[in-house]
Amino acid sequence: MKLDYDLLLDKNIATPLYVQLYEKFKTLIEENQLENEKLPSIRSLAKKLEVNNVTIINAYKLLEQEGYVYSLKGSGTYIKKSPIVDDLPYIEEGDMELMVNGILPLSKDSINFASVSPTADLFPIEEFKHALVEVLDRDKGQAFLYPEITGYEPLRESISKFLMENYNTKVDKSQILITSGGQQGLDIISKTLIQQGDYIFVENPTYSGAIAAFKSRGARIIGIPMEEDGINIDLLKTYIKRYSPKFIYIMTNYQSPTTYSYSDEKKKEILSLAKENDFFIIEDDFLTDLSFTAETKLPLKSIDKLDQVIFIKSFSKIFMPGVRIGFITLPNRLFKEIVKAKHTTDISSSGFLQRAFDLYLRKGYWKSHIEKVKKVYSQKYKIMTKELNKLNQYGITYLEPKGGLSLWLKLPKDVDALELYNECTENNLSIVPGKIFFTDDSIYSNYIRLSFGAINNEQIIDGIKILENIFSKPFKDSENKYLPFI
Amino acid sequence: MKLDYDLLLDKNIATPLYVQLYEKFKTLIEENQLENEKLPSIRSLAKKLEVNNVTIINAYKLLEQEGYVYSLKGSGTYIKKSPIVDDLPYIEEGDMELMVNGILPLSKDSINFASVSPTADLFPIEEFKHALVEVLDRDKGQAFLYPEITGYEPLRESISKFLMENYNTKVDKSQILITSGGQQGLDIISKTLIQQGDYIFVENPTYSGAIAAFKSRGARIIGIPMEEDGINIDLLKTYIKRYSPKFIYIMTNYQSPTTYSYSDEKKKEILSLAKENDFFIIEDDFLTDLSFTAETKLPLKSIDKLDQVIFIKSFSKIFMPGVRIGFITLPNRLFKEIVKAKHTTDISSSGFLQRAFDLYLRKGYWKSHIEKVKKVYSQKYKIMTKELNKLNQYGITYLEPKGGLSLWLKLPKDVDALELYNECTENNLSIVPGKIFFTDDSIYSNYIRLSFGAINNEQIIDGIKILENIFSKPFKDSENKYLPFI
Numbered sequence: 001m002k003l004d005y006d007l008l009l010d011k012n013i014a015t016p017l018y019v020q021l022y023e024k025f026k027t028l029i030e031e032n033q034l035e036n037e038k039l040p041s042i043r044s045l046a047k048k049l050e051v052n053n054v055t056i057i058n059a060y061k062l063l064e065q066e067g068y069v070y071s072l073k074g075s076g077t078y079i080k081k082s083p084i085v086d087d088l089p090y091i092e093e094g095d096m097e098l099m100v101n102g103i104l105p106l107s108k109d110s111i112n113f114a115s116v117s118p119t120a121d122l123f124p125i126e127e128f129k130h131a132l133v134e135v136l137d138r139d140k141g142q143a144f145l146y147p148e149i150t151g152y153e154p155l156r157e158s159i160s161k162f163l164m165e166n167y168n169t170k171v172d173k174s175q176i177l178i179t180s181g182g183q184q185g186l187d188i189i190s191k192t193l194i195q196q197g198d199y200i201f202v203e204n205p206t207y208s209g210a211i212a213a214f215k216s217r218g219a220r221i222i223g224i225p226m227e228e229d230g231i232n233i234d235l236l237k238t239y240i241k242r243y244s245p246k247f248i249y250i251m252t253n254y255q256s257p258t259t260y261s262y263s264d265e266k267k268k269e270i271l272s273l274a275k276e277n278d279f280f281i282i283e284d285d286f287l288t289d290l291s292f293t294a295e296t297k298l299p300l301k302s303i304d305k306l307d308q309v310i311f312i313k314s315f316s317k318i319f320m321p322g323v324r325i326g327f328i329t330l331p332n333r334l335f336k337e338i339v340k341a342k343h344t345t346d347i348s349s350s351g352f353l354q355r356a357f358d359l360y361l362r363k364g365y366w367k368s369h370i371e372k373v374k375k376v377y378s379q380k381y382k383i384m385t386k387e388l389n390k391l392n393q394y395g396i397t398y399l400e401p402k403g404g405l406s407l408w409l410k411l412p413k414d415v416d417a418l419e420l421y422n423e424c425t426e427n428n429l430s431i432v433p434g435k436i437f438f439t440d441d442s443i444y445s446n447y448i449r450l451s452f453g454a455i456n457n458e459q460i461i462d463g464i465k466i467l468e469n470i471f472s473k474p475f476k477d478s479e480n481k482y483l484p485f486i
Numbered sequence: 487m488k489l490d491y492d493l494l495l496d497k498n499i500a501t502p503l504y505v506q507l508y509e510k511f512k513t514l515i516e517e518n519q520l521e522n523e524k525l526p527s528i529r530s531l532a533k534k535l536e537v538n539n540v541t542i543i544n545a546y547k548l549l550e551q552e553g554y555v556y557s558l559k560g561s562g563t564y565i566k567k568s569p570i571v572d573d574l575p576y577i578e579e580g581d582m583e584l585m586v587n588g589i590l591p592l593s594k595d596s597i598n599f600a601s602v603s604p605t606a607d608l609f610p611i612e613e614f615k616h617a618l619v620e621v622l623d624r625d626k627g628q629a630f631l632y633p634e635i636t637g638y639e640p641l642r643e644s645i646s647k648f649l650m651e652n653y654n655t656k657v658d659k660s661q662i663l664i665t666s667g668g669q670q671g672l673d674i675i676s677k678t679l680i681q682q683g684d685y686i687f688v689e690n691p692t693y694s695g696a697i698a699a700f701k702s703r704g705a706r707i708i709g710i711p712m713e714e715d716g717i718n719i720d721l722l723k724t725y726i727k728r729y730s731p732k733f734i735y736i737m738t739n740y741q742s743p744t745t746y747s748y749s750d751e752k753k754k755e756i757l758s759l760a761k762e763n764d765f766f767i768i769e770d771d772f773l774t775d776l777s778f779t780a781e782t783k784l785p786l787k788s789i790d791k792l793d794q795v796i797f798i799k800s801f802s803k804i805f806m807p808g809v810r811i812g813f814i815t816l817p818n819r820l821f822k823e824i825v826k827a828k829h830t831t832d833i834s835s836s837g838f839l840q841r842a843f844d845l846y847l848r849k850g851y852w853k854s855h856i857e858k859v860k861k862v863y864s865q866k867y868k869i870m871t872k873e874l875n876k877l878n879q880y881g882i883t884y885l886e887p888k889g890g891l892s893l894w895l896k897l898p899k900d901v902d903a904l905e906l907y908n909e910c911t912e913n914n915l916s917i918v919p920g921k922i923f924f925t926d927d928s929i930y931s932n933y934i935r936l937s938f939g940a941i942n943n944e945q946i947i948d949g950i951k952i953l954e955n956i957f958s959k960p961f962k963d964s965e966n967k968y969l970p971f972i
Binding site for chain 1: 603605606607608609611614615618619622626627628629630631632633665666667669670672673677682695698699702704802806807808809810826827829830831832833834835836837838839
């Protein structure tokens with residue numbers, strides 16, 4: 001629609017002219033009614049409306065503060081594309097995830113930089129077998145009864161201790177719900193909290209499995225840029241005012257896929273924003289334990305006094321995925337709803353595995369296992385970072401996370417990660433193009449994630465050599481041969 | 487609203503008068519605009535509208551055929567209460583389920599006629615332990631990797647064989663999805679098939695956990711009366727025309743809570759209705775194996791040639807609940823959607839338990855276990871039915887299911903099952919009032935379900951004695967002392 005200048009201002013009412021102008025533009029933008037992305041220039045609009053330039057400047061400023069427009073120096077003022085994630089490539093992301101998870105199997109002899117999952121040789125099989133057999137001998141048939149919906153009580157007790165010992169986090173056993181892995185935690189929270197049309201905030205980029213769970217309940221998802229010390233707080237504030245989110249979903253330590261961790265300041269700010277504006281923080285944690293330095297990371301949950309944070313813990317990456325035991329913390333005010341959601345989801349998680357995992361934690365097997373895997377991964381991490389130095393010359397950069405299982409590489413602007421992905425696939429190298437983690441399609445095509453959870457030291461060296469080779473040659477024209485996004 | 491007779495008919499248009507009348511009433515009923523439940527008598531309306539009696543008769547007939555009204559001989563024509571399940575006591579049902587599942591624990595020394603779950607002494611612990619240990623020795627760490635989303639392939643193969651051997655049902659392993667128990671099957675199907683506002687048909691009464699799963703996706707649920715040989719087919723046909731259901735949810739053998747099984751005729755009719763009208767049949771099966779006569783029950787799935795039936799199998803009642811392994815069959819046309827729904831739900835079910843359960847099936851341990859539990863339950867069933875004879879004198883009746891784990895008792899009309907429930911609780915007897923299974927609140931307050939899964943032979947005898955005692959005395963006034971429905 002062309003701008004109808006006559007309708008913009010009413011000089012006979014008390015509302016200041018710049019506020020009137022702000023509100024008219026706001027409505028036009030929200031209703032997607034403007035033809036051009038660029039707003040009229042200040043001078044031309046002032047002239048048309050017969051007002052002072054300052055009126056226009058103030059109106060545009062207000063629009064910018066509220067997140068509706070942005071200004072480019074020397075160029076003008078532009079409408080921001082709506083941050084609502086509407087028609088995003090979720091389906092494609094889903095397929096990508098399927099691929100990563102083995103439904104579209106990777107070629108067997110490829111080097112797998114795509115998977116974050118640990119390899120079987122690292123699993124504490126002997127200790128867990130002891131725990132399993134002991135449970136069977138001790139509990140006999142009891143081991144296979146339905147446990148409580150919230151989970152086997154001794155396991156909830158062990159986890160409460162685990163949280164205190166490892167994360168300095170106090171959560172009573174009555175406030176813990178055992179889930180069948182971390183993804184189920186997301187699913188249950190979605191069921192409990194999301195009504196069709198609710199706004200949910202996520203980091204951008206983020207874990208696509210979370211987006212899928214939220215979308216499946218009809219949430220409207222807003223991505224907020226992830227920075228090296230956490231989410232962009234200014235934009236968060238703007239969007240809180242505009243959208244009143246039900247919750248924000250974050251990964252505070254070694255965020256996926258960026259590997260960035262939150263600063264203490266940002267953690268505190270998010271917590272107080274959540275309190276002031278009455279929304280929940282869903283903190284998804286699957287890697288906090290994997291710090292490769294003396295510094296111990298703590299979850300945001302550790303400083304949460306008011307139960308604003310629902311903490312989701314997956315043990316899949318630091319223990320074993322096939323056990324499918326995780327947990328979420330339960331704010332008292334949601335207890336009943338969450339328990340009901342768990343019940344309709346799968347009644348309860350396997351009582352037998354809960355008993356075995358309880359024994360495994362109780363006997364302290366846990367600690368030596370974490371020490372062991374930290375050693376292994378920190379060595380892989382060192383090799384990765386050392387080898388990646390060779391790619392500096394091609395303009396590839398990354399922030400050193402000093403923990404976790406991945407590196408998040410920024411490629412030169414002109415390199416498209418999807419083309420690189422195809423090129424790598426041809427050379428038997430699996431990488432993940434960053435694009436699939438972003439909530440908006442338009443930008444960020446020049447990132448890739450390289451994970452070292454599933455490969456050995458030699459493969460790391462060989463894999464990076466292949467990357468180096470690819471970069472040392474000019475890129476082929478993309479022929480979309482491999483069509484990974486079916 | 488009072489009827490505005492002037493608006494009912496327009497004699498100047500071509501539509502036959504009785505059709506006009508039918509459509510006007512239809513709209514008024516659908517919009518809930520009529521003050522009285524009773525329609526005007528045929529004669530009075532004919533007089534008011536100055537038309538022939540036959541016009542009114544035909545209009546009312548059409549309304550009745552379409553399920554909007556019913557006529558009582560000698561009394562008149564009445565509006566049917568809308569069959570849509572809107573504000574039902576789900577919350578209460580949920581709590582009841584929670585209670586049954588142990589969240590609001592039953593008093594320890596009470597006799598538990600409420601639970602369908604088997605007791606621990608029946609579980610095949612030794613055989614399953616062998617399977618577990620063998621898996622650990624054979625597969626080592628591999629046992630704890632993420633399995634395929636659809637499930638561990640050899641287990642899907644074993645289940646395909648199981649279906650053929652036990653139910654004469656042909657389902658390829660590629661069309662099986664392993665779930666974390668039967669309830670998760672319902673959850674995943676809800677995620678895949680239900681859009682907000684879709685119509686879903688269920689048997690009335692039915693399993694409240696299914697209703698909770700469907701409702702949580704915003705389904706509109708229509709209950710169709712369950713008869714001794716299956717659902718009421720005439721009403722099903724009427725409602726299909728009116729509501730175009732997404733699917734119908736049924737339990738063909740030893741339905742819960744009624745214990746009724748479908749006749750072959752009704753099975754076939756439902757199947758052909760599903761084909762003609764393009765809806766799915768969700769067949770939930772957890773007891774088919776438990777026939778106490780020479781007659782073997784088969785699921786509807788066994789005669790489904792066109793993949794109209796999605797078969798959900800829970801092993802919780804006939805094997806062990808704490809293993810949380812079940813499966814659903816996957817129509818090809820839903821494969822991708824269902825796999826995605828499973829993935830967002832919990833990535834995949836425990837690979838370790840899948841491997842162990844596969845071995846358990848493969849080694850044939852399964853067969854002797856089923857034979858064993860059938861013997862035990864059929865003995866309990868015999869004792870139950872014998873003891874229940876003593877209640878005949880109080881007007882208590884039931885249909886002999888000749889299988890399964892429960893009996894569905896019809897009490898005399900004047901006995902309210904909730905009062906009886908309270909009375910039983912006072913006497914340390916747990917029963918389930920039938921009311922919680924019905925999709926409509928208005929009627930059916932005189933049913934109870936007695937299950938013999940969780941009690942021994944002595945307890946059965948003692949429990950029925952307590953019931954007899956209660957019935958031999960006049961009922962106390964209900965003082966709502968126990969408030970089971972918090």
